[in-house]
Amino acid sequence: MIPNDTPTSQVPSRPLDSQARPGNPAAVGPRPGTPVVGAPQESTTSVWPLWEVFVRSSRGLSHVHAGSLHAPDAAMALRNARDLYTRRNEGVSIWVVPADAIAASDPDAKGSFFESPQGKDYRHATYYTKSEGVKHL
Amino acid sequence: MASQNLQPVPEALSPEEQERAAQLEAEGQAYFDRVMADDSRIEPKDWMPAAYRKTLLRQISQHAHSEIIGMQPEANWISRAPSLKRKAILMAKVQDEAGHGLYLYSAAETLGQSRDKMTDDLIAGKARYSSIFNYPALTWADMGAIGWLVDGAAICNQVPLCRASYGPYGRAMVRICKEESFHQRQGFEILLELSNGTPAQKQMAQDAVNRWYAPALMMFGPPDDDSPNSKQSMAWNIKRFSNDELRSRFVGMMVEQVRVLGLTLPDSEVRFNDETRKWEHGPLDWEEFKEVLAGRGPCNAQRLERRREAHDDGAWVREAAAAYAAKQARKHAEKEYAA
Numbered sequence: 001m002i003p004n005d006t007p008t009s010q011v012p013s014r015p016l017d018s019q020a021r022p023g024n025p026a027a028v029g030p031r032p033g034t035p036v037v038g039a040p041q042e043s044t045t046s047v048w049p050l051w052e053v054f055v056r057s058s059r060g061l062s063h064v065h066a067g068s069l070h071a072p073d074a075a076m077a078l079r080n081a082r083d084l085y086t087r088r089n090e091g092v093s094i095w096v097v098p099a100d101a102i103a104a105s106d107p108d109a110k111g112s113f114f115e116s117p118q119g120k121d122y123r124h125a126t127y128y129t130k131s132e133g134v135k136h137l
Numbered sequence: 138m139a140s141q142n143l144q145p146v147p148e149a150l151s152p153e154e155q156e157r158a159a160q161l162e163a164e165g166q167a168y169f170d171r172v173m174a175d176d177s178r179i180e181p182k183d184w185m186p187a188a189y190r191k192t193l194l195r196q197i198s199q200h201a202h203s204e205i206i207g208m209q210p211e212a213n214w215i216s217r218a219p220s221l222k223r224k225a226i227l228m229a230k231v232q233d234e235a236g237h238g239l240y241l242y243s244a245a246e247t248l249g250q251s252r253d254k255m256t257d258d259l260i261a262g263k264a265r266y267s268s269i270f271n272y273p274a275l276t277w278a279d280m281g282a283i284g285w286l287v288d289g290a291a292i293c294n295q296v297p298l299c300r301a302s303y304g305p306y307g308r309a310m311v312r313i314c315k316e317e318s319f320h321q322r323q324g325f326e327i328l329l330e331l332s333n334g335t336p337a338q339k340q341m342a343q344d345a346v347n348r349w350y351a352p353a354l355m356m357f358g359p360p361d362d363d364s365p366n367s368k369q370s371m372a373w374n375i376k377r378f379s380n381d382e383l384r385s386r387f388v389g390m391m392v393e394q395v396r397v398l399g400l401t402l403p404d405s406e407v408r409f410n411d412e413t414r415k416w417e418h419g420p421l422d423w424e425e426f427k428e429v430l431a432g433r434g435p436c437n438a439q440r441l442e443r444r445r446e447a448h449d450d451g452a453w454v455r456e457a458a459a460a461y462a463a464k465q466a467r468k469h470a471e472k473e474y475a476a
């Protein structure tokens with residue numbers, strides 16, 4: 001049995017959905033590609049870093065977030081992503097991104113961060129009604 | 138930024154800080170309540186009640202463990218599959234179950250639990266998983282009965298979970314449900330072929346259905362009046378239908394399908410109640426259910442032992458992969474430095 005004595009500095013990243021906000025060290029894991037190495041005993045308890053997986057489902061479409069996985073390095077992350085997220089031809093291209101390389105907007109800012117488009121209906125075509133019935137407009 | 142300090146409120150806080158924390162908590166609760174009322178989704182970074190987080194973490198991690206342990210009864214038959222085609226299908230199905238486990242572990246991780254902790258809890262025997270996987274798969278026909286009844290019950294349970302209020306859980310369930318229907322169909326096909334085979338094969342199929350029927354019905358959980366947490370889960374929009382409701386629906390579907398199979402359900406009390414407009418079934422052995430869940434089922438020890446073995450046997454692979462990654466990173470760094 002491996003006791004879970006992971007010190008806080010090694011607490012793993014959480015999947016993209018819970019991206020750490022800047023300045024929250026507790027949610028930042030070891031950098032992918034640089035796993036914690038040390039005594040052999042230690043390496044069995046170290047956590048593989050977390051990667052976010054983006055899949056392009058067919059040519060002409062953008063990559064879309066599919067999920068996350070753990071892997072020791074980028075090459076393994078790509079192979080795991082292929083096995084985990086494209087078992088049924090779901091993709092023609094995969095990106096893997098170290099989870100802790102992603103910066104996310106602050107969830108507490110909910111409204112305020114996205115405030116600026118509000119009350120600016122004139123940015124939408126539907127705001128302009130006088131042209132209704134006019135062809136090709 | 139302060140919400141991460143909300144729960145629990147550390148004692149060292151000054152009265153002003155405590156007041157501020159309480160105020161933030163009240164705001165969080167109000168937001169959460171609004172999301173529930175709108176039947177919208179909670180995302181990982183949102184404030185959520187501690188009990189909601191705990192309930193989800195328990196449910197999602199148990200679900201993940203079930204997928205992982207659930208690989209075993211079928212994996213044990215891969216080498217004995219009757220044809221290359223069946224072998225390939227069974228391998229694909231077992232691989233899917235591994236995938237389901239991984240999707241769900243990721244969802245659970247968004248609640249703040251590490252993957253390694255969950256694995257450790259499972260192999261230490263501290264975590265629960267679905268009671269169904271502690272029954273033995275005795276014959277090839279069990280591959281049919283498991284796919285048809287066990288995956289069938291799982292689908293019934295899981296389709297409403299696609300709308301669970303916790304975003305990552307719902308998204309994982311959408312992915313899983315898409316893959317599950319192949320599982321049920323391949324099981325149905327195995328049973329259908331056996332049923333149309335020799336009398337001995339047909340008997341084998343019937344015997345498997347007889348053994349898996351009741352355990353599959355129990356997968357929906359205890360009866361509603363004995364399921365204390367259901368109410369809260371429904372109030373939180375995690376659960377959409379009660380255990381008995383889902384079980385009744387499932388029975389109705391099986392009644393239709395078993396006819397096509399040319400087999401019977403081992404339950405003389407199955408009937409459609411015209412008043413309640415619901416399917417009813419015979420009594421289930423809930424004492425057995427509790428025993429199996431408590432770790433005293435026919436295969437509990439074997440399943441955990443196998444999981445532990447696999448984990449230990451894989452240790453060198455994990456170590457080698459980590460060592461290789463470290464070496465590559467070092468090489469890369471040296472090259473950068475030299476350049």
Ligand SMILES: [Fe+2]
Pocket residue numbers: 204233234237313317
């Ligand atoms: Fe599954």
Ligand SMILES: [Fe+2]
Pocket residue numbers: 204237291
């Ligand atoms: Fe499942």
Ligand SMILES: [Fe+2]
Pocket residue numbers: 234288291317320
């Ligand atoms: Fe399945």
